[in-house]
Amino acid sequence: MPEKNVAHTQWMKRAILLASLGKNTTSPNPKVGAVILDKNGNLISEGFHYRAGMPHAEAMAFNNLKKDPQGGSMYVNLEPCCHQGKTPPCVDKVISSGIREVFISIQDPDKRVSGKGIKLLKEAGIQVHLGLCEKESLELNNAFFYRNITKKAFGVFKWAMSIDGRIALENGKSKWITSEESRSLVHSFRAEFDAIIIGGNTLRKDNPILTTRGLKHPEPLRVIFTKSLDLPSKSNLWDCTQAKTIVIYDSSTANENYLKRIPKCVEIEKVSSDDPELISKILAKRGCNKVLWECGPRLATAAIKSNCIQEIITFIAPKILGGKSSMSPFGDLEFREMNEIIKLSDSQIRLIGNDICVKSALKN
Known part of the structure; x- marks a missing residue:
């Protein structure tokens, strides 16, 4: 596997590990983690969703920023939300941040989001890569997916x-x-x-x-x-x-x-x-x-x-x-x-x- 692909996988696994810190506390929401790198590939922030009503993983990562993310990249194990719930839509924040590339493990099964968040990112000129560490992300949120689908x-x-x-x-x-x-x-x-x-x-x-x-x-x-x-x-x-x-x-x-x-x-x-x-x-x-x-x-x-x-x-x-x-x-x-x-x-x-x-x- 090329060195660049190995790095992408490592950062996504980091996002999944962060997501797992919300184990037992996020329902009805999924477990989500996010990692932000600067344009040189250096880690500048990360976050995870802990409980429903609290900031989503992407929002927490932006709140924890140590450096301007302009031109950087984000790794998140689930498609960023694009609807107003108890917290603002994460897609808007990603777009306004100047991040140029987003890696997403899996599309959100929630019909309010499913594919719409990815579409908005692409329309804003952001490169979106879908499917990295898909198996691990599905295992982490199998119950969330099951409830939304069935x-x-x-x-x-x-x-x-x-x-x-x-x-x-x-x-x-x-x-x-x-x-x-x-x-x-x-x-x-x-x-x-x-x-x-x-x-x-x-x-x-x-x-x-x-x-x-x-x-x-x-x-x-x-x-x-x-x-x-x-x-x-x-x-x-x-x-x-x-x-x-x-x-x-x-x-x-x-x-x-x-x-x-x-x-x-x-x-x-x-x-x-x-x-x-x-x-x-x-x-x-x-x-x-x-x-x-x-x-x-x-x-x-x-x-x-x-x-x-x-x-x-x-x-x-x-x-x-x-x-x-x-x-x-x-x-x-x-x-x-x-x-x-x-x-x-x-x-x-x-x-x-x-x-x-x-x-x-x-x-x-």
Whole structure:
């Protein structure tokens, strides 16, 4: 690879690294980093987007300038915005700065921007290079892209099981299958998500807290999906001082008399059926890029069937529980031939103490 191309790649990877500093805090926005060089190719500024409502990466880089960028170049992992939102359009600033060349990894999937920012840069006489480090940039913002393209939140299903594939004893008891180390890791995993989803049965049986234990502020939105609304009057999730909670219920089956059990601080939303896709779309509309499903077998099975799950995180403990097949992570997925089964890919395996954690992508 020519030396000049190597340099371009290094600067774009620098922009991607900067973008990753906004991990867990930018939703509903993407993670973006920007690097500015002077006309001699020297670094004169850089920046990244930290949180929605705060300056975008390009704006932060211009705010941090150490030298006039006239005739220089910019590297940014996502197409600069060209619309007025909570912050001014970045394209205008790039054009007025005198920068002559912009390297962009990927086009923004947001219809308000997609291709329009690039077009404005070109019309202003700026050289635009698209596609540098595209794979890395797509991986960084896969949930943002998924939400913008499908109008659904990117879903990850997490469960813990024994080595014989059980998630609980026959009587429903499951605390604790995995080690304290694994449970602590789950708290840090939750910080990557905008919302955590459970079903009414999980709330009744486990009374979970569903927080990162202070690792993220604000905490992810806690979502309860129920067909009956028969939820306990006392629950850890009714404490909205720790994190926000929303109850989404199926209006075709729920007894709305049970609504009086739910505290006023909890949001309520009804949907027309028990299709999990409705939840995914509601959360996407609220700006949730990535959501974690920590639900039981019935809701997990429905979510899989509705293509609401794109990744799976499995914790496997070296324990044998035994029991009936109903204690497995999923119900009947109605497969009758081996060519119908769900195949996982891109698996990442790590040891957590004596437990095994496997992260895999679903082939939809």
